[in-house]
Amino acid sequence: MPTGDARRTGDARARTAQRRRPELAAFLRSRRARVTPADVGMPPGLRRRTPGLRREEVAHLSGVGVTWYTWLEQGRPINASAQVLDAVARTLRLDPPEREHLYRLAEVPFDPVPEPPVQRVGPEVQLVLDALDPNPAVVYNSRYDVLAANAAYRDLYALPAMRGTGVPNVLWSLFTGPADTCPVVHRERELPVMVATLRSNYGRHVGEPAWEDFIRALSAVSDCFARLWASCEVIPPGPRVKTFRQESVGELRMTAVSLSIDGLPECRIVTYIPDDAETSAKVALLRGRRERLWSPTQEEADAFAQGWNAENPIPWGDGILVTDL
DSSP states (O other): OOOHHHHHHHHHHHHHHHHHHHHHHHHHHHHHHHOOGGGGTOOOOSSOOSSSOOHHHHHHHHTSOHHHHHHHHTTOSOOOOHHHHHHHHHHTTOOHHHHHHHHHHTTOOOOOOOOOOOOOOOHHHHHHHHHTTTSOEEEEOTTOBEEEEOHHHHHHOOOOBOTTTOOBBHHHHHHHSOGGGOSBSOHHHHHHHHHHHHHHHHTTSTTOHHHHHHHHHHHHHOHHHHHHHHTTOOOOOOOOEEEEEETTTEEEEEEEEEEEOTTSTTOEEEEEEESSHHHHHHHHHHHHHHHHOOOOOHHHHHHHHTOOBTTBOOOSOOOOOOOOO
């Protein structure tokens, strides 16, 4: 016998389904009304009073029964497959967001059409990155390509281009560059996490040439990457405190904050915040160097070496950049 919690859960699901059906009906009617016979290669006909297509016309063009489509548009509790919804979506000329909305209203799992990795961002995104200064900020796609960055990011981490594309790539740089110049501390812990995150993203792009070529090429030049990739570990992206090494100031502990970007699927803005007071002081020194293009005097260097505290702050600003590793 179901418990009280189970009954409440079942009631909530039933109410959700009842609300979705009239929403589905209204959505289909509105999309049908905007598609004209000319849009689908049909003659307009005489005495047409229905705006857009008739129900039987949508059913015929979609290859489904008239009664079934009528029930679907009336919001009746019938089952719909992904294949049938795709056919209706094509007939109604739905764009990707509308297609996803149709799937969700019909309670059918949505599988978006795979898209190649985004390779550039617009100037408005660059303005956002620049406005985040003094915090370092960067835009990555799901393959860890660097699409844009602010000055703080570029100051600390110079990435070589990814082979064959000209786009800087964090993974390519880490796995092919000299280990003694790597900005990531604890490589043995951080690199497996990055590869597992990449595999999590790869699940949406299996078989796509751009992804397969990237995995194949990086595996060929890095035995370490090949071994980690073969382990098949999967980890979703998430916040982490990471330690970085900077030549002039030493180690930096940074917390990554990741934000999605509307209109750029699978891309994110990542900015870094110092995790402790010592890192904040080092961040201040690096930013001052960038803005004033000077080296600290001996007195300033001595003050820095003695450590930062609230009574004796280092007056050089606050912000640094590190990469999302």
